[in-house]
Amino acid sequence: MRTPSRRRPRALAAAAAGTLLAPLLTGCWTGAGGGGSGGDSLNVLMVNNPQMMELRKLTAAHFTRRTGIEVNFTVLPENDVRDKISQDFANQAGQYDVATLSNYEIPIYARNGWLHEVGSYAREDTAYDEKDILPSMRQSLTGDDGKLYGQPFYGESSFLMYRKDVFKKAGLTMPERPTWQQVAKLAARVDGEEPGMKGICLRGLPGWGELMAPLTTVVNTFGGTWFDKDWKARLDSPEFEKATRFYVDLVREHGQSGAAQSGYAECLNNLTQGKTAMWYDATAAAGSLESAASPVRGRIGYAPAPVVRTENSGWLYTWAWGMQKASRNPDKAWKFISWASGKEYEELVGEKTGWANVPAGKRASTYANPAYRKAAAAFQDVTRAAVEGARPRDPGVQPRPAPGIQFVGIPEFTDLGTKVSQEISAAIAGRQSVDAALRTSQRLAEKISEEYEGR
Incomplete structure (x- = not known):
């Protein structure tokens, strides 16, 4: 390769x-x-x-x-x-x-x-x-x-953070190794459990290192990939479409207000301020959540990154x-x-x-x-396991042409990832459909395919 x-x-x-x-x-x-x-x-x-x-x-x-x-x-x-x-x-x-x-x-x-x-x-x-x-x-x-x-x-890697006290009050238990389908059901259950609280926070802010980081891990574990081993663009595959639709629907139905403009910082603030019950993002966030000044210190549980078809799905960064x-x-x-x-x-x-x-x-x-x-x-064991379990050269269900879990390790990905994120963020905002977002995104990725195919 x-x-x-x-x-x-x-x-x-x-x-x-x-x-x-x-x-x-x-x-x-x-x-x-x-x-x-x-x-x-x-x-x-x-x-x-x-x-x-x-x-x-x-x-x-x-x-x-x-x-x-x-x-x-x-x-x-x-x-x-x-x-x-x-x-x-x-x-x-x-x-x-x-x-x-x-x-x-x-x-x-x-x-x-x-x-x-x-x-x-x-x-x-x-x-x-x-x-x-x-x-x-x-x-x-x-x-x-x-x-x-x-x-x-x-x-860092990535994992799922959740309010243990809110889950206990609702009579819910976080699975030891949750699937994304289980997370979606839990988000629906805890949505509104406290006044002004949403079920989950997921990044929707455009940016290859913002929205596309968590979404790409979801794509990986749903069985999708940006490119196959021969550099053929695969954003129009059923797996990529299913993962993207799942993510968009979840954040639109049970996610934070203003999701299309929410990145890492906004979701950290939402969980800290009690505006959301769950958050999937970087393991590095735990330090802020458990700091002496944090109002939710001691009330957060930590679970591995949710999966569907892969054993692990956390990123390495x-x-x-x-x-x-x-x-x-x-x-x-x-x-x-x-x-x-x-x-x-x-x-x-x-x-x-x-x-x-x-x-x-x-x-x-x-x-x-x-x-x-x-x-x-509260989080050091699951964090270290996530870092050590990350597989940047084999993060999905098929061979990859370049390393990377939450990104594709080529220079063009900064531009491609950002443009695709803008399309999907527009879907999160309700300005277009997921199908429309991915049609445009596939055309963008195909331009990269033309440059790399046959290498």
Whole structure:
């Protein structure tokens, strides 16, 4: 099976930089501007997830004070940060030294020469203990040349979260390994169980990393796939259609209001604020739900990602630190990366905000730490099982032409996945039918098929 790595570098770079025409979006800029960092400062561009926001709070007092290196953060929502990172890194503009990248982007960016390898830094930094990083995380951040190009801030899979107290009140029991059909029935039962509470929250916000992440896992376990092993587009298959219709119907009938504009952040808020009884999403959410400040702490149950035809269906993902090759401060950038992804930072978060909120899923030592195991008792076992059970090269019922569970590991997927997500989000909003959404989506995917078929 030929992989996307055999594509010509020029074509690959152009495809991966496909979002460069998107308008520049502004965010929470707290430091130096346009010309890149220099001297004793670093510019870091990162997603606005809760774990990153906590990092920003702790950096000045615990990293800058010790090293003298000032860190200027730009923080943006997920869709926006991906656009801005691709613009800066593809152009090698050097405005940002470090950015949050996933295991989708890092192999592609490394292939295009946009990243500074970090494996040599990790090996020489004995305090960092690179061998403690979980093998699946290391592998997912390795380039075609065998070099490491990223270090994980946290790793995750996906699972089902639910209000144990609401289920008990309704006389319901969550199956040990739920199916999606069982989840749909449970969502109907708990819909309205408390005033203003909906049965389930599912992402509907357009974006290849928003709506398409959970939906693609549903497609996989229903027996569908984006492309078969010969690169034939399969969005018009009965399995893909059945999975998409199931997802759209479930969120329209028993999901949150404004679902077509709800992503990870909105669903996290809905579950935290008691507006929904269940949520299927990233395992990383558990830290926020079980933090000391969470109003639902201790009331959430955690179950494996629901399945239909596969044994597992959870995704594999990491938000990691990538260093731009054009950075003028690679040594200082590594100091920040090693601190932010190190054991010391996990200890700091454990002490400051509680061990349940530690950015886990990346180090074996985290799961051996008694303090973490006690604080994360509600979710740490199911999280680790989900991460270890994820099968990025074999996530469905048929062979795949490229790796990926919640994405297809080719540069074109950012554009394809986003366009398809817009069609399906429109179906969630009631602006078109699922059939219409998938007809358009199949035509979009067929353009990729034409490029890859026969490789």
